[in-house]
Amino acid sequence: MKILLINPPRSPENNILKYAPSEAKRFIHKKLIGPPLGLLTIAATIKDHDVTVFDCKGEYDLVPDSPPLETMIIDLMNKYQPRIVGVTVITSEFDFSLEIFRTVKQVDPTAITVAGGLHATLSAPDFYDPSVDFIIPGQNPYIFREVVRALEQGTSFTEIEGLWTNSSKGLVKPTTKIPMWNAAGDGFLMPDRSHLKRWISTYKVGNSPYPSTYVFTSLGCPFKCTFCSIWSQYKGHYYQREIDSLIEELKSIDDYPVVRFADANTIVNEDFIIALFDRIEKEGIRKTFVMDIRADVAARRPDIIEKLARGGLKIVICGFESFRDVELKRYNKRSPASDNQTAVKVFGQNGIMVRGNYVIPPEYDYADFEALAEYSDRNRVVYAGYTILTPMPGTVFHKQVRDQIIDHDYKKYNFFNSVMKTKLDPEEFHERVGALWLIKKGTDVI
Numbered sequence: 188m189k190i191l192l193i194n195p196p197r198s199p200e201n202n203i204l205k206y207a208p209s210e211a212k213r214f215i216h217k218k219l220i221g222p223p224l225g226l227l228t229i230a231a232t233i234k235d236h237d238v239t240v241f242d243c244k245g246e247y248d249l250v251p252d253s254p255p256l257e258t259m260i261i262d263l264m265n266k267y268q269p270r271i272v273g274v275t276v277i278t279s280e281f282d283f284s285l286e287i288f289r290t291v292k293q294v295d296p297t298a299i300t301v302a303g304g305l306h307a308t309l310s311a312p313d314f315y316d317p318s319v320d321f322i323i324p325g326q327n328p329y330i331f332r333e334v335v336r337a338l339e340q341g342t343s344f345t346e347i348e349g350l351w352t353n354s355s356k357g358l359v360k361p362t363t364k365i366p367m368w369n370a371a372g373d374g375f376l377m378p379d380r381s382h383l384k385r386w387i388s389t390y391k392v393g394n395s396p397y398p399s400t401y402v403f404t405s406l407g408c409p410f411k412c413t414f415c416s417i418w419s420q421y422k423g424h425y426y427q428r429e430i431d432s433l434i435e436e437l438k439s440i441d442d443y444p445v446v447r448f449a450d451a452n453t454i455v456n457e458d459f460i461i462a463l464f465d466r467i468e469k470e471g472i473r474k475t476f477v478m479d480i481r482a483d484v485a486a487r488r489p490d491i492i493e494k495l496a497r498g499g500l501k502i503v504i505c506g507f508e509s510f511r512d513v514e515l516k517r518y519n520k521r522s523p524a525s526d527n528q529t530a531v532k533v534f535g536q537n538g539i540m541v542r543g544n545y546v547i548p549p550e551y552d553y554a555d556f557e558a559l560a561e562y563s564d565r566n567r568v569v570y571a572g573y574t575i576l577t578p579m580p581g582t583v584f585h586k587q588v589r590d591q592i593i594d595h596d597y598k599k600y601n602f603f604n605s606v607m608k609t610k611l612d613p614e615e616f617h618e619r620v621g622a623l624w625l626i627k628k629g630t631d632v633i
């Protein structure tokens with residue numbers, strides 16, 4: 188059976204970039220590059236079918252004057268004539284997912300459409316639209332396989348556990364519990380990156396001449412920061428990959444000298460990361476690694492950071508979030524601001540380049556911006572990262588501030604736009620956030 192899996196384009200909404208001072212614009216991050224691992228995992232469950240993965244982000248990077256999304260999807264539908272179309276969805280790409288589903292139905296009303304991914308997990312009811320047949324929340328590619336099987340065999344979809352169905356009477360929730368599946372452990376499916384060959388030249392980050400890819404060593408996070416979607420997505424669970432399986436994956440990606448770990452938080456199990464890097468050394472695997480590491484881990488375990496640096500760790504993304512303990516407490520970060528300063532030193536001593544990310548709340552006024560600018564100037568890191576505290580649907584923060592949200596346009600939910608009322612004039616607020624991006628050591632953007 189022909190199946191088409193689509194990664195939607197990025198949201199173009201970026202008020203930080205729009206209002207930033209001109210000298211800061213070139214440093215503001217405009218796009219992230221990486222593979223849609225979720226779709227590759229889905230593709231791995233249905234290998235015995237004729238599967239096409241289409242990366243719209245990669246396509247617009249490769250051919251910037253590609254036709255608009257609707258035309259792109261019409262062309263894809265005519266070319267591949269799929270029976271099922273699946274789309275992976277994060278919040279800021281929700282509108283594009285609906286445009287894709289509607290276009291699919293316009294070309295072929297009999298094609299089955301399925302929504303999955305983070306936004307489908309945290310906000311399934313949003314997909315109540317006649318163009319969406321099924322929603323599959325959670326880490327459940329096997330449910331997708333059941334949909335394929337039912338269509339192939341002409342059996343009923345109603346028996347499939349965990350499947351949300353759209354009907355003329357409304358959205359029908361599954362009556363049975365959504366099955367749990369350990370996507371990192373015995374349920375791990377090796378992503379087949381050959382689906383992405385066409386776009387490999389576009390997967391380059393910053394000034395790197397080499398393409399990079401993402402590999403996850405874990406899923407979820409045991410922490411519970413109020414603004415974060417990830418622990419909500421995994422219901423607070425943390426799943427760790429097996430070392431053998433990771434080594435197998437790392438050995439299979441010779442085309443990618445740069446590997447970014449897709450983990451929410453790479454060092455949770457300290458013994459695991461030590462054992463993994465021992466194996467990487469023993470196997471002679473040489474790569475440049477990029478990881479997300481919490482400041483408190485670097486502050487507490489400089490020995491681990493030193494070991495990882497020896498094993499190829501070159502860039503760390505570190506969620507500083509704030510320079511004030513009171514704000515960090517409010518976000519439930521469970522790490523004081525002093526850890527950020529210690530972490531900057533530890534990473535620096537090991538030659539690791541840091542992207543320290545601050546989140547700017549909408550109530551910041553002139554004095555707050557100045558205080559943050561002064562602090563981040565004193566603790567400069569190589570790459571800048573100043574984004575806006577955003578109430579992502581399904582998070583604790585969203586519940587806390589639901590009534591204060593003034594902009595419900597999901598395209599703006601990508602951390603680059605304030606969707607809540609700002610204390611400063613909105614244009615000035617975004618301009619000031621933009622200006623912060625000048626405070627950093629390096630000249631590159633990642």
Ligand code: B12
Pocket residue numbers: 194197198217218219220221222223224225226228229244273274275276277278279301302303304305306308323325326327328331370401403415416417449450451452579580600601602603
């Ligand atoms: C890799 C990654 C990317 C990649 C690839 C994403 C893509 N689709 O193109 C790239 C680099 C392109 C990317 C971009 C962005 N990302 Co991103 N990204 C991630 C990251 C690090 C890992 C996701 C991942 O691969 N997980 C592993 C896979 C296996 O899990 P999964 O995708 O959830 O898929 C499983 C299920 O969800 C399901 N599934 C997924 N898709 C589908 C589809 C169907 C049909 C079905 C049935 C099931 C299904 O099955 C899969 C297997 O179990 C997460 C953070 C994290 N650690 O989780 C952020 C994250 C998803 N990204 C996020 C954001 C905001 C962005 C950006 C908007 C950031 C920005 N400000 O620029 C940009 C997009 C636009 C841009 N400006 O570039 C947020 C999303 C928050 C939200 N609520 O929407 C996250 C959670 C990070 C965060 N700190 O909050 N990202």
Ligand code: SF4
Pocket residue numbers: 408409410411412415416417418451452481506520
């Ligand atoms: S912000 Fe980081 S540490 Fe906090 S819950 Fe999310 S992934 Fe975990």
